[in-house]
Amino acid sequence: xxxxxxxxxxxGAVGRIVLDQLADRxxxxxxxxxxxxxxxxxxxxxxxxxxxxxxxxAPGAFQDVDLVIASTPDEVxxxxxxxxxxxxAVVVDESGFWRMDPTVPxxxxxxxxxxIAGHQGILASPNCSTTQMVVALAPxxxxxxxxxxxxxxxxxxxxxxxxxxxxxxxxxxAHLDGGANQPETFQYPIxxxxxxxxxxxxHQGYTSEEMKMVYETRxxxxxxxxxxxxxxxxxxxxxxxxxxILVETEEPISVEKAIELFNAAPGITVVDDLDRKQYPMPxxxxxxxxxxxxxxxxxxxxxxxxxxxxxxxxxxxxxxATNAVQIAELLQSSVASA
Numbered sequence: 199x200x201x202x203x204x205x206x207x208x209x210g211a212v213g214r215i216v217l218d219q220l221a222d223r224x225x226x227x228x229x230x231x232x233x234x235x236x237x238x239x240x241x242x243x244x245x246x247x248x249x250x251x252x253x254x255x256a257p258g259a260f261q262d263v264d265l266v267i268a269s270t271p272d273e274v275x276x277x278x279x280x281x282x283x284x285x286x287a288v289v290v291d292e293s294g295f296w297r298m299d300p301t302v303p304x305x306x307x308x309x310x311x312x313x314i315a316g317h318q319g320i321l322a323s324p325n326c327s328t329t330q331m332v333v334a335l336a337p338x339x340x341x342x343x344x345x346x347x348x349x350x351x352x353x354x355x356x357x358x359x360x361x362x363x364x365x366x367x368x369x370x371x372a373h374l375d376g377g378a379n380q381p382e383t384f385q386y387p388i389x390x391x392x393x394x395x396x397x398x399x400x401h402q403g404y405t406s407e408e409m410k411m412v413y414e415t416r417x418x419x420x421x422x423x424x425x426x427x428x429x430x431x432x433x434x435x436x437x438x439x440x441x442x443i444l445v446e447t448e449e450p451i452s453v454e455k456a457i458e459l460f461n462a463a464p465g466i467t468v469v470d471d472l473d474r475k476q477y478p479m480p481x482x483x484x485x486x487x488x489x490x491x492x493x494x495x496x497x498x499x500x501x502x503x504x505x506x507x508x509x510x511x512x513x514x515x516x517x518x519a520t521n522a523v524q525i526a527e528l529l530q531s532s533v534a535s536a
Contacts, residue, residue: 199226206268208232211360213269215519221246233259260285267522283319290321290525297322304417307524308465309336314528326517327351328414333489334509337459342447346425352433352440357513358383363436388434396430438480439513450502460491470494478510487520
């Protein structure tokens with residue numbers, strides 16, 4: 199058992215869910231520390247049956263800490279994670295800073311749990327849009343090898359933090375009232391709108407959010423030859439990312455085989471009955487930890503090697519908090535069996 203657990207960013211949208219998940223999943227620890235920026239220091243947070251005061255995130259905060267689960271901006275993680283490791287802690291990090299570091303495992307527990315072996319103190323959790331896609335791709339890749347993926351994401355405003363949801367509400371109100379809304383979190387008003395840009399330009403007209411899906415998918419699945427063509431779109435939905443995915447596999451695959459693989463895979467729930475109007479939607483997936491797959495059909499433009507499907511997941515849970523806690527559980531199991 200890890201004696202002392204620290205949760206960094208405990209007052210944020212993801213940090214709050216991390217605390218809920220630790221309680222719901224009965225994660226074992228003897229002592230917990232909550233760390234955040236100066237503006238949150240001193241606030242009291244209920245964790246299970248105890249009230250915990252938030253302490254300042256600072257280099258000296260990690261003395262006697264065994265495990266850290268962190269949800270912070272990249273620059274914050276870049277600064278504090280080495281301090282935590284130096285003090286002897288293992289860090290499960292949800293920022294983007296460490297994901298492509300070759301010394302840092304990038305983990306989805308249902309997909310590549312073996313990758314935790316040999317970690318050097320930091321383990322990374324993938325981008326939320328990558329996580330749900332790769333959970334769905336993994337059984338197809340294992341059976342038929344994925345060669346190419348074309349994906350369009352429809353990403354909730356909570357992906358930009360609490361401020362994203364606040365701006366969605368204000369943008370909708372302004373639109374309905376006939377007034378103007380000055381966006382701050384997003385480039386344009388998000389109410390009743392779609393914004394086909396998440397992140398800055400990164401590579402040949404693709405954004406940083408889109409290129410994360412390219413690089414992270416290859417690293418998690420351990421295959422640098424997988425080709426990914428992504429388009430990331432911000433949509434006026436508070437929680438739940440949706441993705442339209444077309445997969446081309448090396449070996450032919452039928453719809454029936456794809457459904458069989460999805461049903462047998464951990465962390466996937468199939469909701470797929472077009473006649474009865476049953477398919478995954480964000481409003482039905484909020485607060486759930488699985489990745490939901492539906493609209494499974496053959497690529498009628500291809501050669502029998504393609505499957506198209508629709509994929510939805512709660513971006514704050516499996517896309518962030520739940521995946522991080524599952525990584526912590528993997529670490530706990532490895533410690534217990536050592």
